[in-house]
Amino acid sequence: MFLTLLILTSCKKEINKDDLTSKSANVSSKSATKISKKDYELLKSNPENNKLFDSLLQANKLKISKIASTSSVANADDDSGFYDDADDDVYYLFDNPGNIIFANEWYGVRYDVTADFAFVKRKNKLNVKYLLAGVQM
Amino acid sequence: MSHLDPTVSGTVTAYLSGPAVGEIERPAQPYANVSATSSEIRGNAAGDILEKRTIIRTTDGKTLVKGGLKSELYEAGTEISLGISVEWARNSISLYRFDLTFNIDYWQNNNPADPRTRLNGTATCTGLQSN
Numbered sequence: 001m002f003l004t005l006l007i008l009t010s011c012k013k014e015i016n017k018d019d020l021t022s023k024s025a026n027v028s029s030k031s032a033t034k035i036s037k038k039d040y041e042l043l044k045s046n047p048e049n050n051k052l053f054d055s056l057l058q059a060n061k062l063k064i065s066k067i068a069s070t071s072s073v074a075n076a077d078d079d080s081g082f083y084d085d086a087d088d089d090v091y092y093l094f095d096n097p098g099n100i101i102f103a104n105e106w107y108g109v110r111y112d113v114t115a116d117f118a119f120v121k122r123k124n125k126l127n128v129k130y131l132l133a134g135v136q137m
Numbered sequence: 138m139s140h141l142d143p144t145v146s147g148t149v150t151a152y153l154s155g156p157a158v159g160e161i162e163r164p165a166q167p168y169a170n171v172s173a174t175s176s177e178i179r180g181n182a183a184g185d186i187l188e189k190r191t192i193i194r195t196t197d198g199k200t201l202v203k204g205g206l207k208s209e210l211y212e213a214g215t216e217i218s219l220g221i222s223v224e225w226a227r228n229s230i231s232l233y234r235f236d237l238t239f240n241i242d243y244w245q246n247n248n249p250a251d252p253r254t255r256l257n258g259t260a261t262c263t264g265l266q267s268n
Contacts, residue, residue, distance in 0.1 A: 043257045047179065047238050053255045087263050094256035108141055109252065113182075115237055117260035121267070124155020126186070126233050126260050130169050132241070134143040134178055 031095045032116065035060045040091040057093050088121045098129075108134040143178045145169040151184050151235065159190025159229070160204035167235075178241040186233040192265075193217075193226040206230070231264030 039056050046052050094115055101110035110133050117126040149167035167184025193201040193211045211217070211226035237258040245253040 037259075040257060040259050044238060047240070047257075050240070050242065050255060053257065087261055088266055089259065089261045091259045092256075094254075094258065096254050097256055098254070100252065109143075109178075109241070109243075110146070111241060111252075111254065113239065113254070113256070115235070115256055115258050117235060117258070119155075119260070119262050122155060122157075122231075122262060124153055124158055126151065126153055126235060126262075128149065128151045128167070128182065128184070128235055128237065130149040130182060131146040132143060132169075132171060132178065132180075133146040134141040134173065134241075 031061075032097065033057055033060045033093045033095070035091045035093050037089065037091055039093075043093075053093065057095060060093065088119045090117050090119060092117060101131075110134075141173045141178065143171045143173045143180075145171055145180075149182055149184060151186055151233075153186065153188060153233065157190070157202035158204075159188045159202065159231075162187040162189060176242065176244045180239055182235075182237045182239070184235055188231045188233065188264075190229050190231075191226060192229055194224040195221050196224050197221050229265040231262055233260065233262050235260040 035056060039060065043049075043053060043056060092115070098112045098114040101112055110131065113128075113130050113132060115128045117128075119125065149169050151163075151167045153161060164185055164187060167182065169180060169182035171178060171180035173179070189204065189206050191203045191205065191207045191211065193203065193208075195201065195217065206228040208226040208228045211223045213223055213225055216222045235258065237256055239254065239256040242253045242255070245251070
């Protein structure tokens with residue numbers, strides 16, 4: 001039954017909020033993908049390896065309907081009492097998050113970095129934002 | 138791009154949003170570091186947030202969440218509205234911690250105006266998870 005539900009929701013998904021925000025950004029793809037602690041630590045120890053990032057992103061995107069839909073995970077995990085004092089750890093890969101304010105060959109770049117971490121147990125979000133400026137020398 | 142001199146402009150902002158968020162305290166200002174190679178900007182960012190809240194269970198089965206540590210104001214039995222009193226109240230402190238690594242690649246399409254940004258991040262919430 002869970003499988004049919006997954007198929008149904010994936011077929012029905014024509015326009016959702018993520019699609020709308022990706023249209024408002026001037027980048028082609030924009031996504032936040034939940035990953036495991038192991039993947040996070042592997043990437044953290046290989047920060048220069050873009051190919052590793054891309055392959056982990058692809059691999060985890062395939063599982064996205066299972067782990068990234070907050071409602072199903074929240075219901076399964078929201079057994080307060082049992083989980084009362086446990087840590088809530090989340091790991092994400094962000095692909096083109098935020099907005100490019102401008103980027104060009106002559107002046108450099110201003111990039112508005114955003115990263116939102118959704119916590120399952122408390123159902124709240126940690127929002128992180130900062131602005132990078134790169135000046136062309 | 139021949140040579141970029143990147144900086145973090147202003148401060149790193151980190152805040153919480155959700156159905157029951159308490160009072161926020163920052164033990165230290167969140168930070169970001171940045172450096173550049175000829176084709177990429179690399180960096181990291183991290184920070185901590187303390188969230189302080191008081192969780193109050195009322196006799197009609199509802200849970201109230203107030204910002205700050207105020208459980209002493211809500212002793213069991215205190216009437217807070219007509220016929221409804223406090224069943225129990227407790228203070229709660231949660232620590233949120235985030236850690237991000239990022240790079241911005243300018244040459245993904247041989248076009249510096251269309252960079253690709255990759256961010257690898259984690260966030261942890263330690264403390265009471267239920268309201």
